[in-house]
Amino acid sequence: MKKEIKNATILEKTVRRENGKILKRVQDDMFVQDDKFGFTLAEVLITLGIIGVVAAMTMPSLIQKYQEKATVTQLKKANSVLNQAYQRAMAEYGPASDWFSVASSSSKDENGEWPEANIINAKLLWERLSKYMKTVSVCYASDKSCKIPVIVYLHQQSRGNTTASGTVVKLADGISFYGGWIGYPNCTLNTHCGDFQVDINGDKKPNVFGKDVFDFLITPKGIFPNGTQTLSGRQFPQECSRKSTSGANGYACAAWVIYNENMDYLHCDDLSWDGKHKCSD
Numbered sequence: 001m002k003k004e005i006k007n008a009t010i011l012e013k014t015v016r017r018e019n020g021k022i023l024k025r026v027q028d029d030m031f032v033q034d035d036k037f038g039f040t041l042a043e044v045l046i047t048l049g050i051i052g053v054v055a056a057m058t059m060p061s062l063i064q065k066y067q068e069k070a071t072v073t074q075l076k077k078a079n080s081v082l083n084q085a086y087q088r089a090m091a092e093y094g095p096a097s098d099w100f101s102v103a104s105s106s107s108k109d110e111n112g113e114w115p116e117a118n119i120i121n122a123k124l125l126w127e128r129l130s131k132y133m134k135t136v137s138v139c140y141a142s143d144k145s146c147k148i149p150v151i152v153y154l155h156q157q158s159r160g161n162t163t164a165s166g167t168v169v170k171l172a173d174g175i176s177f178y179g180g181w182i183g184y185p186n187c188t189l190n191t192h193c194g195d196f197q198v199d200i201n202g203d204k205k206p207n208v209f210g211k212d213v214f215d216f217l218i219t220p221k222g223i224f225p226n227g228t229q230t231l232s233g234r235q236f237p238q239e240c241s242r243k244s245t246s247g248a249n250g251y252a253c254a255a256w257v258i259y260n261e262n263m264d265y266l267h268c269d270d271l272s273w274d275g276k277h278k279c280s281d
Helices: 002-037 041-093 116-130 254-260
Strands: 135-139 168-171 176-182 194-199 213-218 223-225
Touching: 041 116, 041 194, 041 213, 041 223, 041 254, 116 135, 116 168, 116 176, 116 194, 213 254, 223 254
Parallel strands: none
Antiparallel strands: 135 168, 168 176, 176 194, 194 213, 213 223
């Protein structure tokens, strides 16, 4: 009996010893696999550094493309709002060619004030249009608190001339309208009566013609973005180009943005109505 107990004890110790060896081999194998498939701290830091460099190179381009798409959307919305309001106003008052009797001046008087005709024309225009838009404020040149931000031309070499009257109309969605110059009160179906500016983000920067500020034409048929091939002397790309030094560079960008749904004139110089409509063509 004592011999059997002794043999059992020896067997138990042997089993425990073998089990311990097996467990150690399993643990060793696990550590080997970790060493084989894991990453060192240096490798992780190098990978993060590469990702950071790629992000720094690509993010500005992606942000710019997003902003340009947002501008296209906002400008098309402004165009729609304006024309819906104008069609309703024409149904009530007739076409704009019947609204005005005296032409606006293109410059201020000797006292640095807008002539009375300019103020009257702009006030008449926006009183009739704003009835059919969701405005948050409408102010005229007679209100000294009515301020138009400093707006520069597309080449950013000089200050732009927001069409003469000092009028500011703000919509609930952040879009603003400036001016309301009526240079040709007896306009015909094939000409324009005057123009004004659309600022797609209010007085926020950059406040540059062709980037966030765009010119629109008032006609007896409707309101059209400036820069079309038929309605205006402002032509693309002569007055919508990153290389142009025209005294009105940026005025002819609105039509391009709305009809081609891009702002590629900021990125390449060989676009035209009869040729390339985007840089990738």
